Amino acid sequence: MSPDLLIGLIITLVGASTPILLAALGELVAEKSGVLNLGVEGMMLVGAVICFAVTYNTGNPWLGIVAAALASTAVAMIFAVLTLGLSANQVATGLALTIFGTGFSALFGRAYTGKPLALFKSIFPDWLATHPVLKVLFGYSPLVYFSFAMVALVWWFLAKTRGGLILRAVGESDISAHSMGYSVIGVRYGAVAFGGAMAGIAGSCFPLMLTPQWVEGLTAGRGWIALALVVFGAWRPIRLLGGAYLFGLVMTIELYAKAGGGVAHVLPSQFWAALPYLATILVLVLISLRQSSNTSAPACLGKPFLPTN
Amino acid sequence: MQFRLEKRQEPSRFMLYATPVAAVVLTMVLGAIIFSLIGFDGLGAVREIFLTPLINPLKWQDLAVKASPLIIIAVGLSIGYRANVWNIGAEGQYIVGGLAGTGVALATWEMTGWWLLPLMIIAGIAGGMAYAAVPALLRVKFKVNEILTTLMLTYVSVQLLNYLVLGPWINPTGYGQAQTRLFNADQTLPYIIPGTIVQLGTPIALLVALVAWVLMSKSMFGFQIRVVGLAPHAARYGGFSEGKTIWLALLVGGGLAGLAGVLEVAGPFGRMVPSFPTNYGFTAIIVAFLGRLNPLGIVVAGIVLAITFVGGQVAQTTIGLPFPAVGLFQAMMLFLLLAGDILVRYRLRRVVPLAVAEDVA
Amino acid sequence: MSMLSRRNILKIGGAAAALPLLGRGAYAQEPLKVGFVLIGTPDDNGWNHGHDMGRQAMEDALGDKVTSTVVTNVAEGPDSERVFRELAQQGHKLIFGTSFGFGDYMLKVAKEFPDVKFEWATGNATAPNLSTYNAKFHEGRAVLGTIAGMMTETNKLAYIGSIPIPEVRMGINSFAIAARKVNPDVSIKVVYIDSWFDPAKEADATRALIDQGVDIFASHMDGPVSLQIAEERGIIGGFGQGADMSAFAPKAQLTSIIDVWGPHYIEAAQQVLDGTWVESSTWPGLKEGEVVIGPYNEKIPADVVAAAEKVRMGIIDGSLHPFAGPIMDNAGTERVAEGDIIDDGEFWAVDWYAAGVEA
The missing domain is CATH 3.40.50.2300 (Response regulator)
Known part of the structure; x- marks a missing residue:
């Protein structure tokens, strides 16, 4: 593989990995607090369409990202009110949220199909961003650097801060967290809102850096991949980063291998497509064999907490 | 003015059955208002989506076809959900069930005989069970969360389907299109009402629901499942093994999803195609909740969901309502239903002075 | 015998159901109702868009003589069967299905509605009232x-x-x-x-x-x-x-x-209006435009x-x-x-x- 090709592969890989990383980071925080939100795909679609609409109308991608984050947070609040406020079943509510997001984005986006958008390019000066070698560092959309910053931030928050400790306590043992005087429901509201905002920003990656247009169902299932990724990363931000790039690599290397001719045909392409999910199941088994408490699923994941009990 | 929730001594039976009805009615009212406000024919949309399929006898056969797989899968899931076993990968078990039935059909496609269809159905059930056995094993042996494994396996099953219909199972006389052969007459479900499209799958769905209802409400098995779900510790003292219940819940859920899969491929589809996954497995989760995890409630819920699908298409052709609007109606209905759930276990009380409320707590 | 009468009841039911929908423009000469079943949406900038443009060309060319209905996002499978039947029941006399995977279901519905003409894009089988059309x-x-x-x-x-x-x-x-x-x-x-x-x-x-x-x-x-x-x-x-x-x-x-599907759609609709439509399999290309x-x-x-x-x-x-x-x-x-x-x-x-x- 020539250096140029390697640089190209890296740039494509970064693009494919960024949205699933962002969405999965948000879901990780939600799950760490004990909430399983299966509505990631729906929230991403809402983020994608709102981002497109705002960027298209204002010409300002930053506004588009902020609007996407706000819109998806609002959608996540539907989920939060139902599951946290009214202790409805999280699985069913999450699925309903995806149905909602898919329907809403398709209906709202009808006014924007068939319209092109300019890509949200690097903010570095051109001689860096388009330099044949240095572009591997400086050639990305700000969303990419943001995703790295968020990995660090989420890691720091969960591992090093009191807030993170409380959040994890809420996810591991809601009853003891409650008896220590923490607001279980309040913490979870915050976590779900963060998950929504991140899913919205993940959605905005599509019109801004991957596919500068709006069509129905633009995210094509990436939200579900993000859900798998959280598990694959064993609920730890740094592993999640590695996992996102591994998933991204599986999604892109096939395209490079195919275009390179020959090699990829040893196994059917469907095998490659199924590989991330099989790997995730394997990771789950390995985690359980290790029995290490900080890599297993949050104990309260998916269970409602009723403060009046 | 403030309200607070107060736990009921016992779940309200009235609310249990009143809230789904209220959710549907409220969806119709709110939907009509919201869609009128954003510039559509809101009243027309509600009429076409919710009423036309019920009023027009021509649509009843469509409801039967659409509701049957939903009912079969949801009944299986509800048994697991009652035992707190969260199989959300029924879609995958449905696909593998359909594939297992297809495998038998392709292996016997030159044969005739009454035994072909029963053999396919057995294969379909076995396929669904086998696919659900993986998460069951992982949960019992390794304590791996079944919500996650069943979901992962669904993605895998879609790839398996694509591989088979584009590869080894491709129709040799089909101009290279991605689909299998058409099943022969003995491999296809018979129509049970002449002149309609209602096939054997519909009575099977009703039978499944009835048997499940009897089992769950009248038998020791049903009691065991419910006890494990409500109080796992008590169940252990009672001599019920948690592992056994998990196995049972997943095998029943997987087997019924597999049954729905084989009935679908041998019925309305007539051959295996890449578009076989129609989200029945996911929609059935919603049906299970809408039906209150009660087999008879699930029959009604399956029909309600079928009405929105059928009616959604009617609304598209008659008043030009865009297809995505149907999703919004369904989502709204689910949100309202899930919101109403709380009224089953709690009652809404007005809180007057704060101090008194503190005392009560 | 019983089957036959049941069929008739179904058909009368279908006509009755369609009546209120036709109410708006009941002139002496009913316009030909043409149905289009799409797998996606007309604004995909590609395949479905092309078919919708063809539909508009047909409406422009034939004016009052035709009306059209578009059904979008129809999944290949039994859901499409319902849509084709629905369109036929509502009185559409010419129905285009624009995806290969609709074929099995069009063939089924075509048998039930012998007086409705069906056209299957990219299809590979025909019937007395079902033609295929494709482009090179x-x-x-x-x-x-x-x-x-x-x-x-x-x-x-x-x-x-x-x-x-x-x-x-x-x-x-x-x-x-x-x-x-x-x-x-x-x-x-x-x-x-x-x-x-x-x-x-x-x-x-x-x-x-x-x-x-x-x-x-x-x-x-x-x-x-x-x-x-x-x-x-x-x-x-x-x-x-x-x-x-x-x-x-x-x-x-x-x-x-x-x-450019327009000319084909215009021709097919005109043939149905004239009563000259016959089972066919067309596969034109650059030459035919x-x-x-x-x-x-x-x-x-x-x-x-x-x-x-x-x-x-x-x-x-x-x-x-x-x-x-x-x-x-x-x-x-x-x-x-x-x-x-x-x-x-x-x-x-x-x-x-x-x-x-x-x-």
Whole structure:
């Protein structure tokens, strides 16, 4: 593989990995607090369409990202009110949220199909961003650097801060967290809102850096991949980063291998497509064999907490 | 003015059955208002989506076809959900069930005989069970969360389907299109009402629901499942093994999803195609909740969901309502239903002075 | 006997159900109701858009004599059967199904409604009241291949495929044969997306191809996303598929293959109005104007335009066949002998790629 090709592969890989990383980071925080939100795909679609609409109308991608984050947070609040406020079943509510997001984005986006958008390019000066070698560092959309910053931030928050400790306590043992005087429901509201905002920003990656247009169902299932990724990363931000790039690599290397001719045909392409999910199941088994408490699923994941009990 | 929730001594039976009805009615009212406000024919949309399929006898056969797989899968899931076993990968078990039935059909496609269809159905059930056995094993042996494994396996099953219909199972006389052969007459479900499209799958769905209802409400098995779900510790003292219940819940859920899969491929589809996954497995989760995890409630819920699908298409052709609007109606209905759930276990009380409320707590 | 009367009841029921819907315009001469069933939405900038344009052309041409109904996002499978039956019950007398996977269900419903005419796009079986229609897109791809072969600087071309079915494979072959005819040194890399819809993967595939030195590519996907990537990366370009996509890529779209279904829809509707519609299987191409080459980008040199036009005119006047022998496959075996062609019947059985294709 020539250096140029390697640089190209890296740039494509970064693009494919960024949205699933962002969405999965948000879901990780939600799950760490004990909430399983299966509505990631729906929230991403809402983020994608709102981002497109705002960027298209204002010409300002930053506004588009902020609007996407706000819109998806609002959608996540539907989920939060139902599951946290009214202790409805999280699985069913999450699925309903995806149905909602898919329907809403398709209906709202009808006014924007068939319209092109300019890509949200690097903010570095051109001689860096388009330099044949240095572009591997400086050639990305700000969303990419943001995703790295968020990995660090989420890691720091969960591992090093009191807030993170409380959040994890809420996810591991809601009853003891409650008896220590923490607001279980309040913490979870915050976590779900963060998950929504991140899913919205993940959605905005599509019109801004991957596919500068709006069509129905633009995210094509990436939200579900993000859900798998959280598990694959064993609920730890740094592993999640590695996992996102591994998933991204599986999604892109096939395209490079195919275009390179020959090699990829040893196994059917469907095998490659199924590989991330099989790997995730394997990771789950390995985690359980290790029995290490900080890599297993949050104990309260998916269970409602009723403060009046 | 403030309200607070107060736990009921016992779940309200009235609310249990009143809230789904209220959710549907409220969806119709709110939907009509919201869609009128954003510039559509809101009243027309509600009429076409919710009423036309019920009023027009021509649509009843469509409801039967659409509701049957939903009912079969949801009944299986509800048994697991009652035992707190969260199989959300029924879609995958449905696909593998359909594939297992297809495998038998392709292996016997030159044969005739009454035994072909029963053999396919057995294969379909076995396929669904086998696919659900993986998460069951992982949960019992390794304590791996079944919500996650069943979901992962669904993605895998879609790839398996694509591989088979584009590869080894491709129709040799089909101009290279991605689909299998058409099943022969003995491999296809018979129509049970002449002149309609209602096939054997519909009575099977009703039978499944009835048997499940009897089992769950009248038998020791049903009691065991419910006890494990409500109080796992008590169940252990009672001599019920948690592992056994998990196995049972997943095998029943997987087997019924597999049954729905084989009935679908041998019925309305007539051959295996890449578009076989129609989200029945996911929609059935919603049906299970809408039906209150009660087999008879699930029959009604399956029909309600079928009405929105059928009616959604009617609304598209008659008043030009865009297809995505149907999703919004369904989502709204689910949100309202899930919101109403709380009224089953709690009652809404007005809180007057704060101090008194503190005392009560 | 009982079955027969049941059928009749059903039909009367259908007419009754349709009555209130017809209420608005009950003139002496009822307009012909034409139904269109689409797998996606008309604003996909590609396949479905083309069919919807054809529908509008039909309405413009026939005016009051027709009305049309479009049903979008119809999944291939039993859901489509319901839609076809619904349209027939509502009194549509001519119904177009615009995806291959609708076929089984159209055939079923056609049997129930013998007085309704059905037309199945890209289909491969007919019935007394069901015709098939298709377009020879591969003829257009020979024109694209000529342009690509002459303009490439890296001698690396590519083709982004959806799913490996014969129609896609023959599009690749037509493109490759034409390109190698004008430039024997080119290779054609093929990447399949394994889906009809995944814009992000399509974009990544385009990036992967460009990274490997590809400077011109053709696509069998429905949307403009790969052209947008080509525009961004500044390569020589690509080709619009199904519709003119220059709004998305003014520099990178060299030209486009445009599906023009209008004339077919007008003709079929007119035949139903006249009572002259018969079971048929039509497969027109450049000559009949159903496949059209869009405007050439101004950056294409004049001699390339001339060569492309020569191929186009040759196919139109019959002096040139896109699959005229000798044709070698990419393993070095001669598949079509000198003086022979792949005719329309043999077309569907081709399971090999022409020389130069790397798939």
